[in-house]
Amino acid sequence: MPVSGLGDYDRNNVFARILRGEIPCREVFRDAHALAFHDIAPRAPVHVLVIPTGPYVSLADFSAHATEGEIAGFWRAVGSVAKSLELEAPGYRILANMGFAAHQEVPHFHVHIFGGRPLGPMLVEP
Numbered sequence: 001m002p003v004s005g006l007g008d009y010d011r012n013n014v015f016a017r018i019l020r021g022e023i024p025c026r027e028v029f030r031d032a033h034a035l036a037f038h039d040i041a042p043r044a045p046v047h048v049l050v051i052p053t054g055p056y057v058s059l060a061d062f063s064a065h066a067t068e069g070e071i072a073g074f075w076r077a078v079g080s081v082a083k084s085l086e087l088e089a090p091g092y093r094i095l096a097n098m099g100f101a102a103h104q105e106v107p108h109f110h111v112h113i114f115g116g117r118p119l120g121p122m123l124v125e126p
Protein backbone atom coordinates (compact mmCIF):
# COMPACT_ATOMS: atom_id res chain seq x y z
CA MET A 1 0.00 0.00 0.00
CA PRO A 2 1.47 3.38 -0.94
CA VAL A 3 1.95 5.95 1.82
CA SER A 4 1.86 9.75 1.71
CA GLY A 5 5.42 10.39 2.84
CA LEU A 6 4.05 13.12 5.13
CA GLY A 7 2.77 13.06 8.68
CA ASP A 8 4.14 11.49 11.83
CA TYR A 9 6.85 8.84 11.90
CA ASP A 10 5.61 5.30 12.61
CA ARG A 11 8.15 3.77 15.00
CA ASN A 12 6.94 0.27 14.08
CA ASN A 13 7.52 0.49 10.33
CA VAL A 14 9.59 -2.37 8.92
CA PHE A 15 12.79 -0.34 8.50
CA ALA A 16 12.56 1.01 12.06
CA ARG A 17 12.36 -2.61 13.20
CA ILE A 18 15.37 -3.53 11.05
CA LEU A 19 17.32 -0.62 12.58
CA ARG A 20 16.50 -1.92 16.07
CA GLY A 21 17.54 -5.46 15.10
CA GLU A 22 14.02 -6.84 15.54
CA ILE A 23 13.90 -8.00 11.91
CA PRO A 24 16.98 -9.43 10.16
CA CYS A 25 18.53 -7.92 7.06
CA ARG A 26 21.44 -8.67 4.75
CA GLU A 27 23.58 -5.79 5.95
CA VAL A 28 26.06 -4.11 3.61
CA PHE A 29 27.13 -1.10 5.68
CA ARG A 30 26.32 0.62 8.93
CA ASP A 31 27.58 3.75 10.68
CA ALA A 32 26.11 6.50 12.86
CA HIS A 33 24.11 8.02 10.01
CA ALA A 34 23.14 5.21 7.65
CA LEU A 35 22.32 1.53 7.31
CA ALA A 36 22.52 -0.26 3.95
CA PHE A 37 21.05 -3.70 3.25
CA HIS A 38 19.91 -5.82 0.33
CA ASP A 39 16.30 -5.36 -0.80
CA ILE A 40 14.18 -8.41 0.04
CA ALA A 41 12.64 -8.42 -3.47
CA PRO A 42 15.47 -7.30 -5.76
CA ARG A 43 14.59 -5.65 -9.09
CA ALA A 44 18.19 -5.86 -10.41
CA PRO A 45 21.21 -8.10 -9.78
CA VAL A 46 22.30 -5.51 -7.22
CA HIS A 47 19.47 -3.82 -5.31
CA VAL A 48 20.51 -2.27 -2.04
CA LEU A 49 18.59 0.12 0.20
CA VAL A 50 20.27 2.88 2.16
CA ILE A 51 18.33 4.38 5.06
CA PRO A 52 19.18 7.11 7.57
CA THR A 53 19.40 5.95 11.17
CA GLY A 54 17.15 8.84 12.21
CA PRO A 55 13.32 8.74 12.15
CA TYR A 56 12.38 10.41 8.85
CA VAL A 57 9.26 9.41 6.92
CA SER A 58 10.45 10.42 3.46
CA LEU A 59 12.83 12.61 1.50
CA ALA A 60 10.44 15.50 2.15
CA ASP A 61 10.82 14.98 5.91
CA PHE A 62 14.56 14.25 5.78
CA SER A 63 15.47 17.26 3.63
CA ALA A 64 13.36 19.59 5.79
CA HIS A 65 14.28 18.33 9.26
CA ALA A 66 17.55 16.36 9.33
CA THR A 67 20.69 18.09 10.59
CA GLU A 68 23.52 19.05 8.23
CA GLY A 69 25.54 16.21 9.73
CA GLU A 70 22.80 13.66 9.15
CA ILE A 71 22.32 14.80 5.55
CA ALA A 72 26.04 14.79 4.77
CA GLY A 73 26.61 11.48 6.52
CA PHE A 74 23.68 9.84 4.75
CA TRP A 75 24.60 10.95 1.23
CA ARG A 76 28.27 10.10 1.74
CA ALA A 77 27.11 6.62 2.75
CA VAL A 78 25.04 6.26 -0.43
CA GLY A 79 28.09 7.05 -2.57
CA SER A 80 30.49 4.90 -0.59
CA VAL A 81 28.10 1.92 -0.55
CA ALA A 82 27.74 2.10 -4.34
CA LYS A 83 31.53 2.23 -4.62
CA SER A 84 31.99 -0.71 -2.25
CA LEU A 85 29.58 -2.74 -4.40
CA GLU A 86 31.91 -2.05 -7.39
CA LEU A 87 29.16 -0.23 -9.25
CA GLU A 88 31.06 2.91 -10.17
CA ALA A 89 32.81 1.60 -13.30
CA PRO A 90 29.72 0.00 -14.89
CA GLY A 91 27.39 2.67 -13.51
CA TYR A 92 24.34 2.50 -11.31
CA ARG A 93 21.04 4.24 -10.56
CA ILE A 94 19.67 5.63 -7.33
CA LEU A 95 15.97 6.24 -6.70
CA ALA A 96 13.88 7.53 -3.81
CA ASN A 97 10.10 7.18 -3.88
CA MET A 98 8.27 10.01 -2.10
CA GLY A 99 4.55 9.65 -1.46
CA PHE A 100 1.57 8.33 -3.34
CA ALA A 101 2.48 9.13 -6.96
CA ALA A 102 5.85 7.42 -6.58
CA HIS A 103 4.26 4.47 -4.76
CA GLN A 104 6.40 4.80 -1.63
CA GLU A 105 5.59 1.74 0.47
CA VAL A 106 7.79 1.98 3.54
CA PRO A 107 7.38 5.19 5.58
CA HIS A 108 11.06 5.50 6.50
CA PHE A 109 13.18 7.49 4.00
CA HIS A 110 15.30 5.21 1.82
CA VAL A 111 17.35 5.34 -1.34
CA HIS A 112 17.42 2.37 -3.69
CA ILE A 113 20.74 1.57 -5.41
CA PHE A 114 20.32 -0.50 -8.58
CA GLY A 115 23.12 -2.03 -10.63
CA GLY A 116 24.65 -5.14 -12.09
CA ARG A 117 23.04 -4.86 -15.54
CA PRO A 118 22.16 -2.18 -18.09
CA LEU A 119 19.24 -0.36 -16.46
CA GLY A 120 17.39 0.94 -19.48
CA PRO A 121 15.48 4.21 -19.67
CA MET A 122 14.88 6.24 -16.53
CA LEU A 123 11.09 5.81 -16.59
CA VAL A 124 8.93 3.34 -18.48
CA GLU A 125 5.75 4.82 -19.92
CA PRO A 126 2.53 3.37 -18.42
Ligand code: AMP
Residues within 6 Å of the ligand: 014, 023, 025, 038, 039, 040, 041, 042, 049, 096, 097, 103, 104, 105, 106, 107
Ligand atom coordinates in the same frame (compact mmCIF):
# COMPACT_ATOMS: atom_id res chain seq x y z
P1 AMP B 1 9.46 1.84 -1.71
O1 AMP B 1 8.35 1.49 -2.66
O2 AMP B 1 10.43 2.82 -2.30
O3 AMP B 1 8.92 2.27 -0.36
O4 AMP B 1 10.31 0.52 -1.53
C1 AMP B 1 10.27 -0.29 -0.40
C2 AMP B 1 11.24 -1.42 -0.65
O5 AMP B 1 11.47 -2.08 0.58
C3 AMP B 1 10.75 -2.47 -1.64
O6 AMP B 1 11.68 -2.58 -2.72
C4 AMP B 1 10.70 -3.76 -0.79
O7 AMP B 1 11.06 -4.91 -1.52
C5 AMP B 1 11.67 -3.44 0.31
N1 AMP B 1 11.47 -4.16 1.56
C6 AMP B 1 10.31 -4.29 2.25
N2 AMP B 1 10.51 -5.02 3.37
C7 AMP B 1 11.82 -5.34 3.38
C8 AMP B 1 12.65 -6.09 4.27
N3 AMP B 1 12.16 -6.66 5.39
N4 AMP B 1 13.97 -6.22 3.98
C9 AMP B 1 14.47 -5.66 2.85
N5 AMP B 1 13.75 -4.95 1.98
C10 AMP B 1 12.44 -4.80 2.23
